[in-house]
Amino acid sequence: MLILLNGAKWHVFWVDERVVPKDHEDSNYKLAYDGFLSKVPIAPGNVYAINDALSAEGAADDYETCLKHLVKKGIIALSSVSGYPKFDLMLLGMGPDGHLASLFPGHPLVNEKEKWVTFIKDSPKPPPERITFTFPVINSSAYNAMVVAGAGKAAAVHSALGDAKNSEKLPVELLSAEGELKWFLDKAAASKL
Numbered sequence: 001m002l003i004l005l006n007g008a009k010w011h012v013f014w015v016d017e018r019v020v021p022k023d024h025e026d027s028n029y030k031l032a033y034d035g036f037l038s039k040v041p042i043a044p045g046n047v048y049a050i051n052d053a054l055s056a057e058g059a060a061d062d063y064e065t066c067l068k069h070l071v072k073k074g075i076i077a078l079s080s081v082s083g084y085p086k087f088d089l090m091l092l093g094m095g096p097d098g099h100l101a102s103l104f105p106g107h108p109l110v111n112e113k114e115k116w117v118t119f120i121k122d123s124p125k126p127p128p129e130r131i132t133f134t135f136p137v138i139n140s141s142a143y144n145a146m147v148v149a150g151a152g153k154a155a156a157v158h159s160a161l162g163d164a165k166n167s168e169k170l171p172v173e174l175l176s177a178e179g180e181l182k183w184f185l186d187k188a189a190a191s192k193l
């Protein structure tokens with residue numbers, strides 16, 4: 001049974017999304033809708049999916065415009081520290097390569113500092129076209145929860161949380177939060193710590 005407190009006050013966004021139709025198997029919206037949003041009392045108007053009729057670039061611009069509009073309306077706050085939007089909580093996952101959102105190792109988007117939302121057309125993990133929040137926005141969040149499961153991710157977890165000294169940091173090693181960052185690992189993901 002799912003219990004959601006004050007569902008009417010929730011506003012739900014995607015930290016990253018694949019530019020595919022909302023009913024596509026690769027859609028993060030579909031994943032969240034089928035597993036969570038369809039089962040809880042959150043107003044559909046407070047669920048902000050990307051416009052999947054646009055190109056990747058258009059969808060990223062459109063999503064950033066939406067965030068700016070919600071900042072003007074006082075629904076999203078701006079961080080007094082960074083000046084970027086400050087979400088209350090981001091629920092994040094990590095790939096075995098250490099990517100989070102759609103910020104992949106060695107990709108220039110990892111260093112994006114201007115945009116709030118950007119796009120990628122050459123994602124190493126399919127599907128290739130995605131939109132993603134940038135690091136300044138992710139790291140301005142009040143709370144970030146990084147949830148990692150499976151032995152395939154143990155090496156990247158070790159890079160991020162263990163005593164390994166890598167010359168080039170994985171994207172996940174750049175993750176922080178204005179308030180608190182918490183990692184949630186299963187035994188397999190924590191097996192190299």
Ligand SMILES: O=C1O[C@H](COP(=O)(O)O)[C@@H](O)[C@H](O)[C@H]1O
Binds near residue numbers: 093095100102
């Ligand atoms: O493509 C993505 O991958 C990561 C991690 O995914 P997983 O299937 O290895 O658990 C995810 O956190 C990200 O949001 C997503 O778009």
